[in-house]
Amino acid sequence: MVKERPINAMSVDVEDYFHVSAFRHSVVRQDWDKFPARVERNTDRLIRIFDRSSVKATFFVLGWVAEKYPNLVRRIADNGHEVACHGYSHALVYEQKNTTFLQETIRAKAVLEEQAQQPVIGYRAASWSVTSESLWALDILHEVGFQYDSSIFPVRRDIYGIPGSPRDIHQRPTNSGPLTEFPPATLPVFGRNLPVGGGGYFRLYPYAFTRAALRRTNQIGSCRFMFYVHPWEIDPEQPRLAAGIKSRFRHYLNLTRCEQRLCRLLGDFQFDTARNVLAELGYLSIHGKTSMVTSYDAAAREQQTMARTNRLRKTPDSLQAREGLRGDRG
């Protein structure tokens, strides 16, 4: 008897090469318009790659990109993929005030929903920047209508990660109800979680290692994993930017191999959108808070949410205390 393969989530963080956090000290936001843009063609290329393998994916789109290329979001949706939110300006959540985070999140969600003509229920923070210091962001995400988040990397890294966080799909309490968390794939090795679900790790490890690690993750826990890729990772011709040697190594490593590896991965595993995987596992409520935020009611929604969040949240780390995550700072 042939055993059915588990269906995993494929995701794309739709941003350009100059948005990446590794370059945030050498590239200022005011200059973004001066760089030659490549995100549209690279994302279209990913759509074609997925199409050839009949794979549907979740595209976490940066609000800034959506405003600049409104037809891109429409093409993603028209091709049957899920449109989700990667924030607005690629600012690290723990470096933002909650008021700014709220404003940017609502602005990005509204523009994405207007363009995609579908509710946007998934969120991923820039560079996995929901950490022990910024768990308050989950309250805001649930308040404004997101049903799931994919921003918490259960590892210890320099700019992201909550090492004690569950590596499997789980629910996190917020002030207004539970929010589903779908972390990127990790494999437990000698008591630590090894990141194996995409990005620089996919380009660093030999493909056979990634495949073996992901096959193993398909055998433990919920048996599903979240994979992620960026449009700039299949673009070896992108302009080179100045940064420290570590950042340049992480960003430019094996860009020539990424597309070929991705194509192999799409043949070796089953993939679908995060929304479909979570719905299949019973994590999403079809009749839940899936209302769209149009630009007309975005301002009103922002005021209401801020008032509610301030009223409910008397101490900034009440959620951390509730979850006993205080000792997890990486």
Ligand SMILES: [Zn+2]
């Ligand atoms: Zn990003």
